[in-house]
Amino acid sequence: MRRIGKLLWKKRRLLFLLPGLSGVAIFYLLPFAEVARRSFFRSGNGKFAGLANYRAVLTNGAFRLAAGNTALYLVIGVPLLMAVSLGLALLLRRLAVRDKALPALLLPMAVPAAVMVLVLQILVDKHGLLNGWLPSSHTGIDYLNSGCALAVVLCSFLWKNTGYMVILWLSGLASLNAETEEAAAVDGANRLQRLRYIVLPGLSGHFFTVGTLSVLQIFKSYREVWMVAGSYPQERIYFLQHLLQNWYRKLEFDLMAALTVLLSVLLLVVSYFLYRRMER
Amino acid sequence: MRETNNRRKRKRRAGSLLAATVCILAAALVCLPLLMIPGGAFMSDMELRRLLAPILAGQEGYAGWRLLPFYPTLDCFYNVLVASPDFYRLFWNSVGMTAAILAGQLLFGLPSAWAFAAFRFRGREALFALYVMLMLLPFQVMLLPQYLMLRSLHLYGNPGAVILPAVFSTFPVFVMYRGFTQIDGEILEAARLEGAGEWQIFRRIGLPLGETGIRAALVLSFLECWNLVEQPMAFLEEQRDWPLSLYLPQLGLARAGDAFAVSVIVLIPAVCIFALGQDALEAGIAYMGVKE
Numbered sequence: 001m002r003r004i005g006k007l008l009w010k011k012r013r014l015l016f017l018l019p020g021l022s023g024v025a026i027f028y029l030l031p032f033a034e035v036a037r038r039s040f041f042r043s044g045n046g047k048f049a050g051l052a053n054y055r056a057v058l059t060n061g062a063f064r065l066a067a068g069n070t071a072l073y074l075v076i077g078v079p080l081l082m083a084v085s086l087g088l089a090l091l092l093r094r095l096a097v098r099d100k101a102l103p104a105l106l107l108p109m110a111v112p113a114a115v116m117v118l119v120l121q122i123l124v125d126k127h128g129l130l131n132g133w134l135p136s137s138h139t140g141i142d143y144l145n146s147g148c149a150l151a152v153v154l155c156s157f158l159w160k161n162t163g164y165m166v167i168l169w170l171s172g173l174a175s176l177n178a179e180t181e182e183a184a185a186v187d188g189a190n191r192l193q194r195l196r197y198i199v200l201p202g203l204s205g206h207f208f209t210v211g212t213l214s215v216l217q218i219f220k221s222y223r224e225v226w227m228v229a230g231s232y233p234q235e236r237i238y239f240l241q242h243l244l245q246n247w248y249r250k251l252e253f254d255l256m257a258a259l260t261v262l263l264s265v266l267l268l269v270v271s272y273f274l275y276r277r278m279e280r
Numbered sequence: 281m282r283e284t285n286n287r288r289k290r291k292r293r294a295g296s297l298l299a300a301t302v303c304i305l306a307a308a309l310v311c312l313p314l315l316m317i318p319g320g321a322f323m324s325d326m327e328l329r330r331l332l333a334p335i336l337a338g339q340e341g342y343a344g345w346r347l348l349p350f351y352p353t354l355d356c357f358y359n360v361l362v363a364s365p366d367f368y369r370l371f372w373n374s375v376g377m378t379a380a381i382l383a384g385q386l387l388f389g390l391p392s393a394w395a396f397a398a399f400r401f402r403g404r405e406a407l408f409a410l411y412v413m414l415m416l417l418p419f420q421v422m423l424l425p426q427y428l429m430l431r432s433l434h435l436y437g438n439p440g441a442v443i444l445p446a447v448f449s450t451f452p453v454f455v456m457y458r459g460f461t462q463i464d465g466e467i468l469e470a471a472r473l474e475g476a477g478e479w480q481i482f483r484r485i486g487l488p489l490g491e492t493g494i495r496a497a498l499v500l501s502f503l504e505c506w507n508l509v510e511q512p513m514a515f516l517e518e519q520r521d522w523p524l525s526l527y528l529p530q531l532g533l534a535r536a537g538d539a540f541a542v543s544v545i546v547l548i549p550a551v552c553i554f555a556l557g558q559d560a561l562e563a564g565i566a567y568m569g570v571k572e
Contacts, residue, residue: 013399013478020392021407023448028414031425038428088306091299103558104307110554111314112507114528115543119313121533122343127334132342140342159310164565171566209569212416216451219418223509227529244420248427248514256424263421271413 032264039257053258063259066243069236073150077157077221078214082207084158085165090195092166093173105163116156117227124152149234156228157221164217165210172206173199208277215274315347317547320540321356323349328536336533356541366527367542374523377443378505384447385501390494393453394486397460398468408457411450419510430515441515442508442523452497458567459493460486496564499557506550 042049057063088105092098108116123130126142143152176199184194222241229237231246240263247256320328327350334341360367395401396408426445430436435444463485471481487494507525516522524546531539554561 013395014401016391016399016478016482017395020388020448020453023388023444024411024414024450027426027429027445027448028422028450031422031429034428035425088303092303095296095300095303097300097303101303101307102562104311106558106561107314107551107554108310110503110547110550112525112528112543112546112550113509114507114525115317115547116313117529118533118536118539118543119316122316122332122335122345123313125335125343127338127342129343129345132344159313162306163310167562167565168569171569174566175570206569212412213568216416219416222418222420223507227509241418241420244423245510245514248420248423253424260421260424264417267416267421268413271416272409275409275412 032260035257036261038253039261043253049254053254054262057255057258057262060255062238062243063240065235066238066240069150069238070240073153073237073239074215074218076150077154077218078211080154081158081161081165081214081217082210085162085210086169086203088162089166089169089173090199093170102163102167105166107163108160109164111160113223113227116160117224120152120156120224120228144229145234147236149229149237153221153225153237156224157218160221160224161214161217165214168210168213169203169206172203172210176202205277208274212271212274215270316345317540317543319345319347319349320536321544322352322354323537323540324351324353324355325537327351328540332533332536336536356537359538360541360545367524369520370522370524370527371545373439373521374506374525377439377508377523378502380439380443381446381505382498382501384443385449385452385497386494388447389449389453389497390456391482393456393460393493394482394490396453396457397463397490398481398486411453415449415451415454423514427514436515437517437521439516439521442511446505446508446511449501452501455497455500455564455568456490456493458570459496459564460490462493462567462570463489492560492563493567495557495560496567499553499561500564502553503550506546 039053040049040051041047042052092101095101122128124143125131126140126145130143131140141148143149181194181198184198189197219241222239225233225237225239226242226245231242231249232238233242240259244256244259247253247259323331323346329336331344331346333339334343396404396411422445427436430441430445435441467485467489468481471485476484508523509525509529512522512526524542528539528542528546531542533539
């Protein structure tokens, strides 16, 4: 008893961490271990299935469609958000309107998804406001049910998250040494050269923080996609998250377990890489 | 010489005017869609139906909109607030869930964030990397693991099924941690040398100096909890346990008037919290981008 007490006293700092960590273990880590185990078994009869569940996922047509779409959305969406917000941050950083523009840009963060979706539906419907305003569209494009669906999703993603990322970039820009830039300007470096050789290299550490948070936000944007287009949307915006949610409803737990493991291993690798760069 | 200086100055002024215009346009573009909401909430059902007829009935032509209603009425608010008892239950469900989650995050997440920021222990880096990875996982990847766990804890179908996983979400820990890392380590060392206990240091130094990060985490969590959709849909079977954020999509455009009225009511707390916590939010987000 005494020894346990002594040990606790020595490690008392960890008491700050333990309650939260045990919750994380119960609700995140342990269930994962269980799902990883399950992914090698058949849930019907409990028999060992080897890699059969994984094979079933990888040969599944819906999986291939969703994986491709998700990858495309990430590959376009994350750099696009980072570029747009960096551009705005560069414009904003020395302007007096900055303090007025920032809250306006951030405001969409406060708008619940359901409210945003209501407005979006009225805007992009085949008979919606957007088609009414655009002079050329006599036929009326059904944006969410055509090849434009991904563009609509990207726009709403940008709308919601640009302000968030602008603030992150601004904090990075503020940490740069202003004198270096001024000296370069005096020596005759033009705007583009200063951007290319001083500002962007100075921000290199921030790319990973902004990138990480952009990935986080792009996963969160699934909520709006699902609410505006349902469980079976136009095939260009059918993402892995739709697939998992639909398998959950159909109780396809074997497939879900395998896909969950695949995705979390992939994200583990990616986020570890991002984290290493972010904390350096 | 003076001339070129003047020219450069004029050029610079024109440049910043252009930049300001672009920024103001961007801000306006962002806010414009939101202006539709109050108008819709004060319209009568008939007016909305007429404006949205092309969408609702699939008629020829395009829907229209007015920023200000032709006949302003409180009909839709009456429908929602007086005529449908559902609304209050769902509203209080939302309030209860949000309050419970925020309280839990303060109780569990806050000390964890402090431990990561103030102590150096073995495995700290690896553990923190794990927290960052967990925060990136989309909910759907957690769906099956959490479902199985909630089933075995007999929490499935119970508000706890939504609250408890959210309490231990690692994102607020990350935000608060980044706030705490703004504190100069030498202050902590000095306090330790003076013989202050760890609890004392946390309370007297950590909490006051890390307050901005904590408030930013709370604002972000509030906005997230006020907006829960997938979690309650997956883990709560009974509609009477649902939060308001699941009720609104059910109304849809078929009951557009009521939906806009609910939107206004849902937006009010969110915008108030946003306005109150906006400084902390901006600073807290900025900390996330700052190196230690």
